[in-house]
Amino acid sequence: MSPALALALAGALVVLAVVAAIAIRVREGRRRAGGHLRFDPNDAGAVDLGARATLVQFSTETCSRCPQVRRLLSSYAADDxxxxxxxxxxxxxPDLSARYRVLQTPTTFIVDATGAVRARFHGVPQPRALTEALAAV
Known part of the structure; x- marks a missing residue:
C-alpha cells in the first residue's frame, strides 16, 4: 500500500469517527419513546409510584454525570x-440493565402512575425536553 493511500485511509477513519461522535452527542439528552416497558416498583425496593409520575434514574458508582442528573431530578420532584x-x-x-435495556448511565425513565414507561432519556436530560415529557404524562 502506498503511503498516500494509507494516509487517505487514516484521514477517512478520523472523519468517520468525528461524524459518529457528533451524531451521538446530538441525540444525547433528548426524549425517546418508552416503548412497551413497564417499571416494577419492587425493583427499586417497593417504592410507591408518584401520583403523577416517577422519575427513575439508573446510575452506577463510577458514573461522572449521574450526580448532576440526580440533582436535576431531585429538584423536579421537590417542586411537585x-x-x-x-x-x-x-x-x-446489574440484572435490571438487561430487563430495562439500559446500555449507558445515566438513563432516566418517566413512569406514569400505572408503571408504564412513558419516556426515556440517555445521558443528561435536557430540561426543556424533561418538562415537556412530564407535561405529557
Whole structure:
C-alpha cells in the first residue's frame, strides 16, 4: 500500500469517527419513546409510584454525570408533590440493565402512575425536553 493511500485511509477513519461522535452527542439528552416497558416498583425496593409520575434514574458508582442528573431530578420532584424521584444503582443490581435495556448511565425513565414507561432519556436530560415529557404524562 502506498503511503498516500494509507494516509487517505487514516484521514477517512478520523472523519468517520468525528461524524459518529457528533451524531451521538446530538441525540444525547433528548426524549425517546418508552416503548412497551413497564417499571416494577419492587425493583427499586417497593417504592410507591408518584401520583403523577416517577422519575427513575439508573446510575452506577463510577458514573461522572449521574450526580448532576440526580440533582436535576431531585429538584423536579421537590417542586411537585405528585412526582417521585428514584435512583437505582446498577452496580448493585446489574440484572435490571438487561430487563430495562439500559446500555449507558445515566438513563432516566418517566413512569406514569400505572408503571408504564412513558419516556426515556440517555445521558443528561435536557430540561426543556424533561418538562415537556412530564407535561405529557
Amino acid at each position: 408533590d405528585a412526582l417521585v424521584h428514584v435512583d437505582i444503582d446498577l452496580t448493585r443490581r
